[in-house]
Amino acid sequence: MAHSELTAAAALTAWLEHLAHERRLSPRTLEAYGHIGRHYLSFLERHRGELQRLAALGTVSAAEIRAHLAERRSGDHPLNARSLSQTLSAIRTFHDFLDRRLNTPSPMVALVRGPRVKPTLPRPITEDQARGLLHEPQADPDLPPWEAARDRAVLTLLYGCGLRISEGLSLTRADAPVPETLRITGKGGKTRLVPVLPVVRTAVDAYLALLPFPLQPSDALFRARRGGPLSPRHVQASVQILRGRLGLPDSATPHALRHSFATHLLGAGADLRIIQELLGHASLSTTQKYTAVDAERLLGAYSAAHPRR
Numbered sequence: 001m002a003h004s005e006l007t008a009a010a011a012l013t014a015w016l017e018h019l020a021h022e023r024r025l026s027p028r029t030l031e032a033y034g035h036i037g038r039h040y041l042s043f044l045e046r047h048r049g050e051l052q053r054l055a056a057l058g059t060v061s062a063a064e065i066r067a068h069l070a071e072r073r074s075g076d077h078p079l080n081a082r083s084l085s086q087t088l089s090a091i092r093t094f095h096d097f098l099d100r101r102l103n104t105p106s107p108m109v110a111l112v113r114g115p116r117v118k119p120t121l122p123r124p125i126t127e128d129q130a131r132g133l134l135h136e137p138q139a140d141p142d143l144p145p146w147e148a149a150r151d152r153a154v155l156t157l158l159y160g161c162g163l164r165i166s167e168g169l170s171l172t173r174a175d176a177p178v179p180e181t182l183r184i185t186g187k188g189g190k191t192r193l194v195p196v197l198p199v200v201r202t203a204v205d206a207y208l209a210l211l212p213f214p215l216q217p218s219d220a221l222f223r224a225r226r227g228g229p230l231s232p233r234h235v236q237a238s239v240q241i242l243r244g245r246l247g248l249p250d251s252a253t254p255h256a257l258r259h260s261f262a263t264h265l266l267g268a269g270a271d272l273r274i275i276q277e278l279l280g281h282a283s284l285s286t287t288q289k290y291t292a293v294d295a296e297r298l299l300g301a302y303s304a305a306h307p308r309r
Contacts, residue, residue, distance in 0.1 A: 006102070008044070008052035012037045015097045024189030026166070036090040043068045057095070058104040062111040065091065069112075081115040088114040123251040124260035130159050133252065136242045146210035147225065151238050153207040154222055154230070158254055160200040162261035162278050165232045165254050174217035178204050186280040194278060262290045 006014075016034055019025045025033070044052050047064060065088070072079045072087060079087065092109055099105040125133075137143065137151035157168045167184050175182065178201045182194045204221075213227045220229035235254050243252040262275050276287040 006054040008041050008054060008057055011054045011057065011098060011102060011104075012041060012094070014102070015094050018097060018101065026187060028166070029187075032086075033090050033093075036087050037094055039072065039087075040068060040091055040094070043071060054098070054102060054104055057098055058106050060095070060106050060108060062108045065109060065112045069115075081117050085114040085117050088112060123256060124263040125248065125252050125256050127260075127264055129246070129248055129252060130257060130260050130264075132246045132248070133239065133242055133257070134159065136246060137238070144225075146207070146212055149203075149207040149210050150222055150230070151235075153203040154235055155239070155254070155257060156200050156203040159257040159261055160197045161194045162258050163194070164258060165235055169220065169222055169230055169232060169235070171221040172217065173215040173219050173221055176204055176208055176221055177201065184280065188282070190280055190282065192277060192280045259290075262287070266290050 012034075015037070016030060019033060020030055041052060044056075044060070044064065047067065048056070068091075069084055069088060073084060095106040095109045134152060134155050137155070138145075138148045140148060143151075154168055157163060157171075158165065161168075161182065161184075163184065164186065167186060170185070171182075178196050180196055182196055183191060184194050185191050207222075211223065213223055215221070215223075222230040224230050224234060232254075239252065239254050243249070246252075258279070262279055265275055265278075266272070272287055272291065273284065275290065276284050279287060281287045
């Protein structure tokens with residue numbers, strides 16, 4: 001089929017396949033981009049009163065995109081400034097694909113400016129709070145020992161290696177006993193090597209010693225109560241319970257353990273580029289946010305302790 005005969009929906013499908021197979025984005029990111037793309041095309045069809053074809057996407061005006069963003073800002077589920085900025089970024093990426101791959105440029109897209117988004121800093125927890133989260137699962141008398149050991153192993157892995165939840169739960173039985181270095185595939189299919197502390201290997205070994213389910217080498221390492229793969233939602237819910245018992249703030253999430261890994265390493269004198277490699281950040285600017293967090297912590301300690309405060 002010639003490009004000119006493609007429907008807008010088919011062009012969207014081609015873009016998502018490009019993101020999946022060539023750029024190797026994660027399923028979660030693909031789902032988000034697909035959601036944004038479908039909303040965008042639905043708006044154009046309602047706004048223009050007809051089914052959109054590829055050629056019509058080349059005539060999109062800046063006013064139409066602004067109207068779409070205004071619509072997403074209102075309604076029953078309005079988007080905040082950050083989500084609107086991400087929506088505009090996805091639309092630009094879509095139109096860039098149409099230009100480069102399907103010979104359908106949309107010059108007006110570049111004229112649309114996104115909302116101002118106030119930069120947010122990572123919100124790590126303290127070293128003592130991290131230790132509390134790691135040890136608290138085994139203080140629950142109602143939790144079966146193997147589940148307590150599992151929760152501790154997962155949280156120790158996230159904090160000890162600076163992993164995202166998806167990365168930790170992607171480990172298989174073949175990855176254990178955990179070696180001194182793990183090969184982790186992160187966002188965009190980027191692979192990195194992560195050193196593993198002895199305390200992490202010990203926690204995983206303790207979990208495996210109590211695990212009541214036999215696993216094949218390709219099976220997910222961490223299992224739920226009924227034997228299926230452990231889900232990110234379970235880890236999030238477990239941490240929510242743990243932080244309630246420990247009196248920790250709402251910012252104490254599984255992902256905060258990754259932030260804490262980076263912040264605590266930086267505070268101990270680790271090189272910023274090394275932390276970038278350990279976290280798998282594509283850009284050093286992403287990792288540099290942790291320098292602001294560490295500086296903020298130092299200034300807070302200084303203000304609290306200085307005799308002339």
